[in-house]
Amino acid sequence: MAVSRVTLQTPAGVCGLFRRQLLQPSLSHPTILSTRSIYGEYKRPGQPPDKRWPWEKIRFDFSKGVEGIQKHFGLLKDEFVGRLRGPEGRPLLDHMLEQTLVQWEFRGPESLDQWVVSSDKEIGGQSEAYLKLGKNNTTCMLYGTLCSVPPRDGETRYSGYCTLRSKQTLLSFDRKRHFDWSTFNTLYIRFRGDGRPWMINISAEMYFSHNKNDIYSYFLYTRGGPYWQEVKIPFSKFFLSSRGRIQDDQHCLWLDKVCWTNSSAKSHSRKEYHFENIANLRM
C-alpha cells in the first residue's frame, strides 16, 4: 500500500520516513542522511527530486548584479534612516498609542502584487484560482473553480484547494521582513463570501528548522449573500498545525515575527467559488 506523505507525519511516522530513506541509498546522486533531507527544500509531490550538486545551482549575471547592488543599498539606507525616526520607520508615539493597524488594504492594482494566489494546479490538480480587483478598485476578489479529483501521482490522496497568501516582504539584501504584531491581539477581516467555510492561516518565523512548516490556523465561515461580513479573531484562538496535521503540543502564536497570512478553501467536489476581501486586515 502506498503510504502517502500526509499520513507519515505522526510523531512515530516521521521516524518511519527517515528509516525509509536510509534503506535506499544511491551512490550516483548526493543523499544527505540527516534531518535536512526531510525538512529541506519542499519537493512538490509527483515531481522528481532535485538531485543537482550544490555548485550546479549557482548562476552568474552581471547587469542584474549592478541593479541589485543599487536596490539593496538603497533599502539599507532607508532602514537606517527609518530607525532614527522610530520602530519600523514610524514615529514612536504612533507605535505606542495605536489601537488598530491597517495591515493590508486593496486600493489599486499595485496592492494585488502583495498577494500570491495558488491552487491545486501546482501539484497537478484541476482547480483554478484567479485574483482581480473588485468594483470601485476597493476590494479584491478571489474566484475560480475547485475540483477535488486528486492528481494521479501515487502520493496525494486529497485535493482541491485554493489559497490567497500574502507575499513575503523583503528587506535589503533579500532578508525576510517580519511583521511585529506584538502590540495587538485580534485579527479583523471584512469579507464577503459565498457560504463556504474558509481557513485563515498565519505563519511565524521560528528558530528551529523543525518548525519550518508550522502554521497557526482558524476557520472563517462565510454567510453568503450581498452583505459584508466582519470578523474579529483573537490571536489566541489560532491552533498550531504542521504540514496539515494538528499538533498535540499546542502553544499560542508568537506575534513578534509573523511571516505571512493566508486564507484557503477546500471543497469536496467540483465547485465554483468567489471570495471578496475588502479593504483591510486590522488588528
Next chain:
Amino acid sequence: MKITRFLMRTQHAGWITLFVKTPIKPSCFHAALLRPPIPRICIGQEARWIHCGSTVYKDKPDNSDLSKLFENETKAKSLVTHDDLFERTAKDAKNKASFNRVVDVFNKQDIRRRGHVEFIYAALQKMPEFGVERDLAVYNKLLDVFPKEVFVPRNFIQRMFNHYPRQQECAVQVLEQMENYGIVPNVETKVLLVQIFGEKGHPVRKYQRLMYWLPKFKHINPFPVPFELTQDPIDLARFSLTRIANDLDAKITVYQYPSTDVTETGEEVTQPHIVGIQGPEQISLLAKHNPNRPVFVEGPFPLWLRKTCVQYYLLRADLVPPEERVQDEPDPELVGPNQCLFYPWQIDLDLSRDMGDDFSYDVEDVEEGPVYAMCMAGQGDQATLARWICGLQETNPILGRIPTVFRLESGSRELQTAADVQHDSGQNSQSGSEQEHIIEEEQLHSQRMKQ
C-alpha cells in the same frame, strides 16, 4: 527446518514465547479448533495460536485439516480483490443493510480474517457509494473486522517498534475517514480499539486526538447548515434567504408557488417558484429612494450550502454620489438645547477612538449601494423576476415610479427578449430594447415606466 520457518514467518518478538510453548499435546489443538469462531476473551496461548500464522498448526499432522488447506490453496489461484464482494452485493441495493451484509460475509468466511486490511481499505472506499459514510455504527462494525488481541503489544520491545504497522495504519485510516466526515467516535470505538491494538498504539492516540479536537470544532460555525437539506425548493429558498438576509426582522414572502398548468392547446406551462425577502430597514430605504435613479435587478449569485448551490437575485441601487445625499434632519426634541441629558440621542464623543488611531483609512470609503430586496426563483429569466418586482410593489408602492434595469448574467441560458415579457398589471409602453451581449456583464436596458 521448523526453527527457520518460525523465524521467517513471525515478525515480532512473540516467537520467543511461541517457541517455548511448542511441545504441547495435540488434544489442545482440537479443542481450540472446536471453539466458537471469534474468541473475544483471551484464554492464554491457545487463542493466540489460532490467529497467529499457520506454522505450528502445519507441523501437527492432521489429515482432514491439511486437505482443506490444500483445497483452499488451489482455489485461490486467481487474484480476487475485495471490491468484487461489494460489487456483487451492490447489484440489488446500495444501502446500509447490504453493506453490513458484506462485512458479515467477510467475517464469517475466515476465522483468521485473512486479508482484512485490504478488505477494510476497500470498504472505506465503497462507503460513500452505499451512503453510510456518516454512520458511526458502520465504522464500529468495520473496526470489528480486525481480530482482537492479536495486535496488542505484549512487552516494551513490541511497543517500541510499531507493532503490526500495517494494521495500525489501516485503523488510523478508518479514524481519519471519520474525521473527514466530522463524525465523533463513541465509547464503543474506544473499547474496540483498545481490545485490538492496546492502549498505547497509534489508533488509540488518533482516537484521543479526535475526541479532543472534533467536539471543539463541531459547533463553531455561526451559520450552520444541516447535513440533510430539504429538497423542497420553497423551504430551501426560505432557509437560504434567512441565512443571507442578516436581519431577524426580515419577512419572507412566497410570490408564486411552483405549478404546472396545461393550457388549452395542450402545452405544459410551468410556473417557477418565487420566494422573496425584505426587511423593514430595506423597506424604509426604498421608500426614500430617489425616483429619478434606476434600481437594478442583479443576479444570479451563487450560494453554497455544503454541496448544493442555490442562486439568488438582488434588487439594489447604485451608490448615491455624496453631493446628492440628503441628510436626515434630526428631531429637534432629541438633539439640541432641549434634549434629555440623561438619555441623549446622539453623543458627539466617539468613545472608541484613541489618540493613536489611524484616521486616514476609513471603511466607509468602500460603501456600496443599498440592497433593497433579495429573492430566489426557479428560473432566472426576466419574466419571473418581473413577477417578483410586481409582488414587491405591493409593499413598496414607490417601485411603480422607479425604472428597473435588469442586469442578468445569462450564462448558458438565453435571455428572453423584451417583447416576450408580459406584465400582469398590463402596463403600457415598453420601449423596445436592444440586447447587448457583453461577455462580462449583460445589461438588458428595458426602461419600463410603471404606474
